[in-house]
Amino acid sequence: MNKILIILRREYLSRVRKKSFIVMTLLGPALFAGFLLIPAWFATMDDSEVKQIAVIDSSQLFLKKIPDTEHFKFTYAMNVKPEDFKKNLAQTEYFGILYIPPYIAYTPSGTEFFSYRQPPAGLIVHISNAIEKTIEKEKLKAHQIENLDEILRSVSTRIDIRTFKLSEEGTEKESHGIVNTVVAYVSAFLIYLFVFMFGAQVMRGVMEEKTGRVVEIIISSVKPFQLMMGKVTGIAMVGLTQFVIWIALTLILVTTGRMFFMNSLTEKALQQGEVYAQVASQTGNELSGQELMNRSGDLFSMLDSVNFPVLIGCFLLFFIGGYLLYGSLFAAIGSAVDNDTDSQQFMMPVSLPLIVAFMVMLNVMQNPDSTVAFWFSIIPFTSPVVMMARIPFGVPYWEIILSVGLLIVTFIGVIRLSAKIYRTAILIYGKKPTWKELWKWMRYGNN
Amino acid sequence: MNILSARQIDKQYGSVKVLDRITVDVPQGSIYGLLGPNGAGKTTFIRIANGITAPDSGEMLFMERRMTLNAAVHIGYLPEERGLYRKMKAGEQALYLARLKGLSKADARKRAVEWFEKFEITDWWNKKVEELSKGMQQKLQFIITVLHRPVLLILDEPFSGFDPVNTELLKKEIRQLRDNGTTVILSTHNMASVEEMCDHISLIDKSRCVLHGKVSHIRQTYKSGEYEVGFEGDGKRLEEVLNAYQCTVSRDEKHPRKIKIYAPGKTANKLLSIIISCVSVTSFNEILPSMNDIFIRSVKRN
Structure with a gap:
């Protein structure tokens, strides 16, 4: 047992001291934080x-x-041929x-947009909405x-659906589909x-x-099983170290x-609210700036709808389980x-x-409760x-308990098989x- | 007492028999030569002796108990294919491998420092192994083998890769260890070093032990009546007389006062009396066959 610890220590230290590990460990959170914050940053940047x-308009x-x-x-150019303008x-x-x-009112096609750069998706939607609305209005006028204007204003509606998820205990929780999807994807x-990275390291x-x-030399001192387990657990510790540091630094x-951007975000939401309110009064949409501000201010609080303690706990369990399962298989391959x-x-x-x-995971995120999702999340x-x-x-x-249980049973079995291959294969060269x-090595009874 | 006894060891890999009823006794405090051509089964035997693998049948006894991996901490093993962690520092590596043999950190450090000094590689303690020269790596590997003061040393081709100066240094250390009570098993193809160092040998060929015993005994049994004689007098006449007694004579032009005589079935006294009758003798030596010749003859015969 003591020898596994000595091996574990070497495997751990020799990796943790590597420059590449230190760089990755420090850079990782910067990348993650970037993923989370850059969109927010862009949102504040773009205004200018x-x-x-x-x-x-013909x-x-x-x-x-x-x-x-x-x-x-939008500027309206009169009496210009589009061909000349394009040039x-x-x-x-x-x-x-x-x-x-x-004849836009009578035929849906024929409207064209020319630009050197790809137009933002929002622009095209905005234009077609405006054109549609105007044509509808013209037709109604006919x-x-x-x-008419009064009627239109009174019928104009805008709805905002908030989704709640019911649990069996009878509580309900506001769910945020996008946030859940992002968190699911990331984890x-x-x-x-x-599993891949550290399995390959094994x-x-x-x-x-x-x-x-x-x-x-080493297996004239320790059992091959001890060497293999020392290595596998040592590298697992490296992975956990990296993970914990990442989580801490990212937080x-x-x-x-959050503190830095929160101010500018709130400010921006207010501005945006005002702009929308103006726009709304023009187009007949009624959505108060206050309400809009609430929506974008939610960005961070939406993250709170995810149960992070359970998520991180499960992450550690499934990482260790999955890693031990694949890591021992990779060890057997390496030995062979x-x-x-x-x-x-x-x-x-x-x-x-x-x-x-x-x-399967990419599919599961669309439909997390499907049969496929269930079975693939149970199979170890x-x-x-x-x-x-x-x-x-x-x-x-x-x-979760069933899945973790099966995973544990499987990795114990797989580790034993891998150890059998390992101890025979490790000494066979050329x-x-x-x-x-x-298969034969797996079935060798004793060394 | 025999420190290591192999009793009728069999080992088979698939359909290939690697060891066939091998019996070897290694007396304590000796240097024991384990000889054999490539692929004879020596490495497998050594692995069994180390507890790395187990024999199919038969027994490997170490200090009169059945060999286990736990007992292997008393063995120091220098494999033929040398290998160390290339990215690890020399000193750290010595400590790590010594600790795997059960040494405490403090003991390991103390002894490693001593050995590094003895082999004059102290300056390389903090260098990565890949930065060391081949000779220095070999020295480091030898240090690692002996650091935990094993009672039995198993050295597979220990002199390969050493220059003559360091070979002598190594031989001195090995003899020193033997004199301090360590038993040494030396597996080598270098027959000169076998003659020079080994007390006993076993010769394994085609998975069987074809020859074993004390080196001096073996050379005596293999002697075939060859002598070297230095003389003063008429060489030509001596040759004629010897030929008349059915002795074969060979002469070397460079040494006209020396003669080699092949005289099967004659005692030294008889031969001397013949020679004395012709010339005056200045030296008379019986030539024992070299281990090299014995090796080649045994393997060919098998």
Whole structure:
């Protein structure tokens, strides 16, 4: 037992001291925080740029009918041929040209937008909404209804759906689909990444010992099983260390970032609210600026709808379980081969379930309670990734317990089989192993 | 007492028999040569002696008990294929491997420092192994093998990769260890060093032990009546007389006063009396066969 600790210590220290580890550990949270904060940052940044758009309206219906927004300003060009304008677009300050054909009211096609850069999705939606609304209004006008504007204003509605998730205990919780999806994706992806990354480290470590011929000296002192377990657990500790540091640093960065950006976000929400209120009064939409502010101010508080203690606890359980399962398989592969090329033929089938799990996970995020999601989150080889994708949406505890239980039983079995291959294979050189031989080694009774 | 006794050891890999009823007794405090051509099964035997693998049948006794991996902490093993962690520092590596043999950290450090000084590689304590020269790596590996003061040392080709000066240093250390009570098993193809160092040998060929015993005994049994004689007088006449007694004579032009005689079935006294009758003798030596010749003859015969 003591010897496993000595091995674990070496495996751990030799990796933790590496420059690449230190760089990755410090840089990781910066990247994560970046993912979380950069969109917010962009939101505050973007304001300054207002895109000018020239409207060439052959139908003469839309003069001043397309409302300006904080990002887009529409200018109406009269008596210009779109072809001429297109030629000179680069010399003007305009971002793009909107061309509206003469008979727009009678044919849906023919409206065109020209620009050098890809127009933002919001712009096109904004334009088509405005055009549709205007045409609808024109058509309604043709019916000669009295007090039309008043009627229209009174019928104009806007709804805002808030989604709640009911639990079996009878409580209800406001759910935020997007936040859950992001958290699900990030945690499932991290499990996938960690299991692969550290599993591959186990394999490389075993191969290094084998090809470097150190292994012969070591197993004249310790049992191959001790060596394998020391290595596998040592690298697991490296993974956990990295994870814990990442979590801590990310929390620090996000909290700091939150304090910093919160002010500008609130401010911006207020501005946005005002702008929308203006726009709303023009287009007939009624949504108070106050309400809008509440929505964007929620950005961070939405994160609170995720049960982070359960999430992190499960992450650790499934990481350790999944890693031990795959790590021991990778150790067996590393022991069986003595060069990288040979390792490929075994890597593929072993990592296949993990890749399948990843693909299923992408699907599960759309539909976290489907039958596929259930089964793949129970089957041990895919459960770490798939279950992590489900947990942010809420999973009954019995399913988690069943999944973890099966995972534990499986990795104990797999570790024993791997150890059997390992102790025979680690001393065999110069021979490209076959599946048949691996099977044979697995069944050798005693050394 | 025999420190290591192999009793009728069999080992088979698949359908290939690697060791066939091998029996070897290694007396305590001796240097024991384990000889054999490549692929004879020596490495497998050594692995069994180390407790790394177990024999299919038969017994490996270490200090009169059945060999286990736990007992292997009293063994120091220098494998033929040398290997260390290339990225690890020399000193750290010595400590790590010594601790795996059960040494405390403080003991390991103290002894490692002593050995590093003895082999004059103290300056390389903090260098990574990959930065060391081959000779220095070999020294480090030897230190690692002996650091935990094993009672039995198993050295597989210990002199390969050493220059003559360091080979002598190593031989001196090995003899020193033997004199202090350590038993040494030396597996080597270098027959000169076998003659020079080994008290006993076993020769394994094609998975069987074909020859074993004390080196001096073996050379006596393999002697075939070869002598080297220095003389003053008429060499030509001596040759004629010897030929008449059915002795074969070979002469070396560079040494006209020396002669080699192949005289099967004649005692030294008889031969001397013949020679004395012709010339005056200045030296008379019986030539024992070299271990090299014995090795080649045994393997060919097998």
